[in-house]
Amino acid sequence: MSLSIELKEVINSITQHKMRNALTGFGIAWGIFILMLMMGFGDSFQKGIFNAFSSYSENTLWVVGGRTSIDFKGEISGKQILFDEEILTKVKNRFSEVEHISPEVDAPESMKITYDDNFTMGRLKGIGSDYFAIKKLKLGDGRLFNHSDIENELPVCILSESLKKIVFKGKKKIIGENINIGGNYFRVVGISKPGNMFDGSERTTILIPYKYYVSLFNLDALEYFVLSLRKDANNKSFNRRINRYLSMLYEYDPEDPKAIFLYSLSDQVESFQTLFIGVKIFIWFIGFCILLTGIISVGNIMYVNINERTREIGIRKALGATPRNILDMILVESIILTSISGIFGMCIGYVTIASIQYWISSSKEDNMFLTNIGIDTPVIIGSLIILICSGVIAGLIPAIKASKIRPVIALNQEN
Numbered sequence: 001m002s003l004s005i006e007l008k009e010v011i012n013s014i015t016q017h018k019m020r021n022a023l024t025g026f027g028i029a030w031g032i033f034i035l036m037l038m039m040g041f042g043d044s045f046q047k048g049i050f051n052a053f054s055s056y057s058e059n060t061l062w063v064v065g066g067r068t069s070i071d072f073k074g075e076i077s078g079k080q081i082l083f084d085e086e087i088l089t090k091v092k093n094r095f096s097e098v099e100h101i102s103p104e105v106d107a108p109e110s111m112k113i114t115y116d117d118n119f120t121m122g123r124l125k126g127i128g129s130d131y132f133a134i135k136k137l138k139l140g141d142g143r144l145f146n147h148s149d150i151e152n153e154l155p156v157c158i159l160s161e162s163l164k165k166i167v168f169k170g171k172k173k174i175i176g177e178n179i180n181i182g183g184n185y186f187r188v189v190g191i192s193k194p195g196n197m198f199d200g201s202e203r204t205t206i207l208i209p210y211k212y213y214v215s216l217f218n219l220d221a222l223e224y225f226v227l228s229l230r231k232d233a234n235n236k237s238f239n240r241r242i243n244r245y246l247s248m249l250y251e252y253d254p255e256d257p258k259a260i261f262l263y264s265l266s267d268q269v270e271s272f273q274t275l276f277i278g279v280k281i282f283i284w285f286i287g288f289c290i291l292l293t294g295i296i297s298v299g300n301i302m303y304v305n306i307n308e309r310t311r312e313i314g315i316r317k318a319l320g321a322t323p324r325n326i327l328d329m330i331l332v333e334s335i336i337l338t339s340i341s342g343i344f345g346m347c348i349g350y351v352t353i354a355s356i357q358y359w360i361s362s363s364k365e366d367n368m369f370l371t372n373i374g375i376d377t378p379v380i381i382g383s384l385i386i387l388i389c390s391g392v393i394a395g396l397i398p399a400i401k402a403s404k405i406r407p408v409i410a411l412n413q414e415n
Contacts, residue, residue, distance in 0.1 A: 024301045025341035028294035028387065032345030033352070035287035036380055040353050042283050046276045057100070057134050059229035060265040063242070065222075069258040073251060081250050081259055083222040085210070088128070094245060097233035102128035103210045104226050107217070111182030113167055113206070120166045122204045124181065126213025134228045142175040142190030149189070150209045157181070158190040158207040181206060184216065235266050291383070294341070295390045299397065302334055327400065331392055338392075342384045349380075 065081035088101050107124040129150045137144065140161055149156050157179070159167070168174050178185045186208065214220045229238060239262050247254035316326065 020301060020304075021337060024294070024297045025337060025344070027297050028291070028338060028341035029345030029348065031287065031290035031294045032342050032380070032384065032387070033349045034290055035283075035383060036346070036349035036353065038283045038287060039379065042276075042279055046279075056136065056265055057228035058231065058266065059233055059235060060134055060226065061229065061235075061239075062224055062226050062261075062263040063246075064224040064261040064263065066258045066261055068252045068256055070253040070256045072253045072256070075251065079252070081246075081252065083225055084220055085128075085214075085222070087222075087246075087249070088225055090249075091227070091242065091245070095238065095242065097229045097238055099228050099230050100130040100133040101225065101227040102131040102134060103222050104128075104131065104224065105210065105213060105222055106205075107213075110204075112180075113163065114180040115167045115177070118167050118169055120163060120204075122163055122181070122206050124213065124216075125202075125205050125207050126210040127207055128210045131226070134226055138193040140191045140193045142188070144190060145207075145209055150211060153209060153212040153215055155184065155186045155212060156189045156209065157186040158192055159188050160192050160203050160205060162203040163206065164191050235264055239264065287383075291387055291390070295338075295387070295393075298334055298338055301337075302330060303397075323404065331396065335388060335392055338388050338390075339384075342387050346380060346384065 063083075065083060067081070068075070068077045068079045071077050085103055088103060092098050092101050103126065105126045110121045110123050113120050113122045127145075129145070129147065132144050137158075139158075142158070144158070145156065148154065159174075159179075164174060167179060168177070171177075174188055174191060177188050179188060186206070192202075192207075208216075229235065243260065243262065244254050246260055247256075250259075252259040317323075
């Protein structure tokens with residue numbers, strides 16, 4: 001840019017039409033602001049989702065029994081597939097890629113939980129010794145089940161934080177206390193911390209050893225069980241082989257789509273990864289469209305300004321200003337307008353996101369999906385640079401038009 005251009009003149013030119021330029025600048029600032037919010041919330045939501053998956057082992061698989069839908073070996077369809085504890089041992093011994101395996105069974109109905117005069121409703125869940133190697137349960141107090149609890153069928157339980165607050169109501173020493181659940185007494189050995197979206201139902205769930213659960217309800221049929229595979233396991237291959245193996249044991253057609261259901265955590269993670277790639281593309285597309293609107297506004301404003309300042313430009317050229325001087329003047333105006341607006345939008349975005357983050361951090365509510373609203377500063381600065389360059393391009397055509405104005409024609413033109 002030519003050094004002959006006075007910055008004061010450029011600022012004066014911009015401030016001559018405050019409302020018009022302010023509205024144009026607002027459009028640019030709004031575009032940067034919305035882009036920052038969309039990226040911040042998008043990244044935070046993505047982190048929250050994948051943080052939820054992290055509460056389980058990477059290669060977790062749920063095997064759920066269904067009902068056959070295909071006649072097989074003389075048996076009419078509709079047979080229910082139920083498992084038992086023995087099948088877990090068989091699967092563990094047959095498939096080397098199975099690292100941990102555990103029964104997981106929910107009580108058929110909610111039960112009354114009582115301690116002194118306090119009571120609420122909750123549901124029992126029976127689990128095996130490998131469960132905590134699959135489910136990464138976080139404890140606020142106490143311990144997990146040990147080998148003695150499981151094998152000796154002891155009436156012990158792990159209570160959720162939510163139930164603890166209701167049942168014990170501010171009592172400090174809880175570990176070792178006995179609570180009445182459906183007429184049976186259990187000793188509290190642990191308090192689980194609030195989890196994530198997978199643990200929504202577990203806020204009112206009490207964990208007990210599976211073997212004690214069986215003796216309590218006299219019921220050992222399993223609708224499903226959970227297992228985790230070694231990191232180097234081929235999930236798709238394992239799914240096919242375990243389906244064939246179970247079809248042999250329970251005599252159903254291995255092609256039957258409703259006999260058993262296999263829910264793989266890694267498949268869910270992969271699906272969400274694909275989803276978030278699409279979400280990011282959508283965010284960038286929306287952000288680009290908003291910024292493009294501001295850029296077009298800059299071009300329009302520059303074009304209108306030149307039409308209104310044709311006589312002024314003619315006087316400047318008559319006094320010795322070169323086409324390059326006029327070109328530089330218009331471009332500098334475009335750059336300043338775009339830069340100030342973009343920086344203002346960034347500042348408002350930073351303040352807004354910081355305020356929201358502070359509210360989330362200080363909130364007592366469980367905001368599992370908005371744990372950390374980040375700001376990708378390099379990306380935002382890059383967007384600002386692109387915006388400024390686009391502003392230059394937007395102002396280039398009006399600037400070239402202004403630089404070609406002939407002084408005689410301009411001086412004879414009435415405003």
